Amino acid sequence: MSGIAVSTTINGDDVEFLCQAEETLLDVLRDRLGLTGAKEGCGTGDCGACSVIVDGRLVCSCLVLGAEAEGRSIETIEGMADGEKLHPLQEKFLEHAALQCGVCTPGFLMAAKDLLTRNPDPTEEEIRFALAGNLCRCTGYDKIVRAVQDAATVMKGA
Amino acid sequence: MQYTRPTSVNDAVSLLAEAKGTAVVLAGGSDLLVRMKGGFVEPDLIVDIKSIDGIGEIRQTADGFAIGAAVPCAVMGEDEALKNAWPGVVEAANLIGSKQVQGRCTVTGNLCNASPAADSVPALVAAGARAAIAGPGGNRTVPVEEIPTAPGKTSLAKGEIIEAILLDKRAPRSGDAYLRFIPRTEMDIAVVSAGVNLTLDEQGVVTAARVALGAAAPTVLLVAQAAEALIGTAADEDALEKLAAACSAACKPIDDKRGTVEFRKKVAGVLARRAAMIAYKRAGGK
Ligand SMILES: Cc1cc2nc3c(=O)[nH]c(=O)nc-3n(C[C@H](O)[C@H](O)[C@H](O)COP(=O)(O)OP(=O)(O)OC[C@H]3O[C@@H](n4cnc5c(N)ncnc54)[C@H](O)[C@@H]3O)c2cc1C
Ligand code: FES
Ligand code: FES
Numbered sequence: 120m121s122g123i124a125v126s127t128t129i130n131g132d133d134v135e136f137l138c139q140a141e142e143t144l145l146d147v148l149r150d151r152l153g154l155t156g157a158k159e160g161c162g163t164g165d166c167g168a169c170s171v172i173v174d175g176r177l178v179c180s181c182l183v184l185g186a187e188a189e190g191r192s193i194e195t196i197e198g199m200a201d202g203e204k205l206h207p208l209q210e211k212f213l214e215h216a217a218l219q220c221g222v223c224t225p226g227f228l229m230a231a232k233d234l235l236t237r238n239p240d241p242t243e244e245e246i247r248f249a250l251a252g253n254l255c256r257c258t259g260y261d262k263i264v265r266a267v268q269d270a271a272t273v274m275k276g277a
Numbered sequence: 278m279q280y281t282r283p284t285s286v287n288d289a290v291s292l293l294a295e296a297k298g299t300a301v302v303l304a305g306g307s308d309l310l311v312r313m314k315g316g317f318v319e320p321d322l323i324v325d326i327k328s329i330d331g332i333g334e335i336r337q338t339a340d341g342f343a344i345g346a347a348v349p350c351a352v353m354g355e356d357e358a359l360k361n362a363w364p365g366v367v368e369a370a371n372l373i374g375s376k377q378v379q380g381r382c383t384v385t386g387n388l389c390n391a392s393p394a395a396d397s398v399p400a401l402v403a404a405g406a407r408a409a410i411a412g413p414g415g416n417r418t419v420p421v422e423e424i425p426t427a428p429g430k431t432s433l434a435k436g437e438i439i440e441a442i443l444l445d446k447r448a449p450r451s452g453d454a455y456l457r458f459i460p461r462t463e464m465d466i467a468v469v470s471a472g473v474n475l476t477l478d479e480q481g482v483v484t485a486a487r488v489a490l491g492a493a494a495p496t497v498l499l500v501a502q503a504a505e506a507l508i509g510t511a512a513d514e515d516a517l518e519k520l521a522a523a524c525s526a527a528c529k530p531i532d533d534k535r536g537t538v539e540f541r542k543k544v545a546g547v548l549a550r551r552a553a554m555i556a557y558k559r560a561g562g563k
Contacts, residue, residue, distance in 0.1 A: 123280060140280035140323060141313070163311045165464075167377055176351065176380035182310045183381070184303070186280045187325060230376060251463040252375020 127188040129154070130198025138185035145169045147185035148195060156196035156225045160254065167253035170226040171195045177233040179252075196225035199232065208232060208270040217266040219257035227253050231267045239275055243268065282325045286332075286411045286440055289324050294413040294436030296322045302438055303327075304347055305381035307374065308390040326438065335359055341446040343409070344384065346439050350397070351379040363444055364559060365453030365472060365552075369400035372457060375464055385439045391425035394467045394492040398425070400455040402489035402497050403472035406444050412437035422489075425496045448485075450477040452559025454552040457491070458544050460535075467492045468536040471524065471548040473556045475507060481562045483507045488520065488553070493528040493545050500527045503549060512557040520553055521546030 122137035129152070138147050145162075148154040148171070160166035162181045169180040172194040199206045208231050211217070218224045227250060234241060234249040241249065246267050247260075255263065283289040293300045298321030303309055312318045326332055332345040335356050342359055350370040353359060360367045366384075373382050373396050384397040388408070398421070406421045413436040421442065424431050433439070457470035470491035478484050488503035506519035530541035 140278040143310070162314055164307055164374065164378055167375065170377055173380075176349065177376050178380045179377045182306050182378075184280065184306070184310070184323070184325075186282075187306075187327075189282070233376065248463060249376055252377045 123186045125186060125189045127190065128192045130194060136185070140184070140186060142185045143181050144171070144173075144183040144185050144188055144193075145180040147188070148180060151185075154195055154197050158222050158225060160222065160226075165254070166223070167226040167230060167250075168223055170229040170253065172229060172233060177230055194229070196228055199228060206232070207273045208235070208267065211266040211270040211273070212263070215262045215266040215269065217258060217262040223253060223255040223257075227255070227263055231263075231270070234267070235271055235274060240271060241267075278320060278323065280323045280325065282328045284328050284330060286329055286438070289326055289329060289438055290411055290413055290436050292322065292324050293438065298322065300324060302389070304383045304386040305349060305378075307378050307382045308386060308392075332440065336441075339446075340443070342444040343441040344444070345441050346383060346385040348383060349380055350382050350384065351376075353384070354379070359444075362447045363404055363453060365455045365474060365556065366397070366400045366404050366406070366444065369397045369455035369472065372396045372455075372463075384442055388421055388424050388442070389431055389433070389439065391427070391429050391431050391496070393425075393428055393495055393497070394470070395425075395497075396455070396457060396467055396470065396491065398497045399470055399472035399489040399491040400453065401442065401472075402499055403455075403474040403487045404444055404453055405474070405487060406442050408439045409441045409443055410437050411440050418443065422497055422499055427495055448476045450479070450560050450562075451475065452556040452561070454555035454559065456548045456552045456555075458536075458548060466535070469493055469528075469530065469541045469545045469548065471545060471552045473549060473552040475512075475553070475556050475560055477557070477560045477562050481511050483510055483512060483516075483557075486553075488524065488549055490524060490528065490545050490549065493524075493530050493541060495529075498527055498529075500524055500549075502527065507553060512553055512562060517550045517553060521550045524549040 158168040160168035300322040303325045333347040336343045453474035455472045457467035459465035475486040486504040486507040490498040502523035510516035525542045525546040
């Protein structure tokens, strides 16, 4: 198949792929690279289920072209746990039952991780603002906010 | 469809100028990719400008600031010098979308998308910002309000791209502010909005002002009468009342599910008055 040859880094690994010009990074991650953690909720930037971090910036992978990944460093939910050891955010999401169907969860985790990297001690209001680009149809958000608060406390102590 | 990533402005301009079919500029993609998915645009060529040398930087020049066309709004919010000089422009840019959208969207894209409700545009117009344009016929610089001509339409000719948005160096005792009305607290489109920029003399009297309204007409409105109401005053009650009335009168809004004509007119005045008070304080007025 012809296509655009792209070399990039995903979760620290060098990755090469071919894609078509119109394919989004989300399509590439899911359909070409088998990284199905990022989800497609809307495809138009509204729900955040496809959130990944590109060169240190949280973005919706549904609004990035696969070809734009050339030379970038991408973090996805698959790189969040350290082997079998879950990230504190993942542990706290489980502990606080901050998920039901789970479709929104990878996006929330990436957005929360980005928030805590920039602001290790956010207020509840800051957490709610930072996660405004992530929609959840199940939990009512409260448990998600508690989980992020609790993870922040644990991470500060670490 | 083809995708290209030129590394110089000249290459980007030639690619766009010489393209057969529909050629489009890609900056943050937060409008373009949504429009492509919706089938509203089917480009033959995408010219990604983000690898052009220097276009992703905010530069401080002798004349002020040059915000490169590929600078994401999140980066504007992290630039202390820019935030200090132009807090209204930065707060408007940072209202766009979510954290995810902030990581990608640009004020140049916001301007070129030509939505009447674009958040950064009234703030840029109030600030007297200019667009530095490169094109097949050479370079030109125009006031930003001359870029959008109708919803979704701009005055840019084939092959022209905006390289940077230019903001002047600040006179002492200057301030700007931007406010929008949305029914939610974030992630929504402005029902109506207002940007105000002003400069004071040592006594706190307004010597220069610009007032712009968003989502109040097919394109951004620069309301000269509202600015005149402020100039020569200390932004007292009487002046603010006149400013609000001038803004309400200047609106030519649409009626839709997000707001009636009457509501938009009224709120345009209210927001302009509040933005003027914030700008006045930021300029050091009491
Ligand atoms: C979920 C979501 C929420 C949003 N919320 C808001 C909001 O609250 N307020 C708001 O105002 N907007 C909002 N938007 C719209 C959008 O994010 C902005 O308009 C954004 O600023 C566009 O910038 P961009 O760099 O992503 O543009 P792109 O999508 O890359 O480009 C937009 C248009 O401008 C053209 N263009 C871009 N750069 C140049 C250039 N240098 N020279 C010539 N033409 C150029 C492109 O060809 C395209 O037609 C939202 C979008 C999404 C997806
Ligand atoms: S799928 Fe990307 S934001 Fe919804
Ligand atoms: S857990 Fe179902 S959408 Fe959030």
